Amino acid sequence: MASNVPVVKQIAWISILPQMVVLGLIGALCYLAGFTNPVFPAVGIYWLLAYVLRATVAGDHRKGMRLVKKHDYAGAIPFFEASYRFFTDKPWVDKYRYVTLLSSSAMDYREMALCNIAFCYSQIGDGLKAKAYYKQVLKGYPNNGLAQTALRMMESVEKSVE
Known part of the structure; x- marks a missing residue:
């Protein structure tokens, strides 16, 4: 699609x-x-x-992505949260995703879930939650370029409003 x-x-x-x-x-x-x-x-x-x-195994992630592509950001958030919980409870599935899911993703599913939750909150206009999730991404994944870029963009908007 x-x-x-x-x-x-x-x-x-x-x-x-x-x-x-x-x-x-x-x-x-x-x-x-x-x-x-x-x-x-x-x-x-x-x-x-x-x-x-x-x-x-990654069904919640896929459902969330389908909803994001339909611009149903609020509906996608619970699926990304469920995906985050699943991969937090079973970190070995995510760590060995190359074999357990035959996935070539450089980002693990927990990292993707947090980024997707933050993105969804930004799209529904909840900048505070989006910012909090992007910061959570950077706590666990300090080199995440998506979160770094999004936070810089949000901070530049905040500075221009001041």
């Missing part, structure tokens, strides 16, 4: 290595299952597995 909402996807290229191992294991299983050319079924199984993992 095309959207005029800015979406940032940062890729951790090193994540390709463990994902290739997973793909290789699936290919080996396809070979052992008797496929003469195991590459095509292995790739198909890999993509299906990636889709199912992201739709189930």
Whole structure:
């Protein structure tokens, strides 16, 4: 679905290595299952597995993103909060997302959830909550460029109003 909402996807290229191992294991299983050319079924199984993992394990994140793309920012916040809680309760899923979700994201899901919550609050006009969430992002992820940029922008607006 095309959207005029800015979406940032940062890729951790090193994540390709463990994902290739997973793909290789699936290919080996396809070979052992008797496929003469195991590459095509292995790739198909890999993509299906990636889709199912992201739709189930990271389901709240995906639901939130769908709502953001529909400009339903207030509706998206609870899904991002649920995603944040899930990945806080199960940090190993997020830490090893390259294998557990077959995700190549450079940002972990907790970081994404906080950024998305802050963005949603900024879009519904609650600058105080947006600022608080961006600051929370920087406490856990001091090099997060999205939060740094958003806070600088918010502070420049505040200075120009003074």
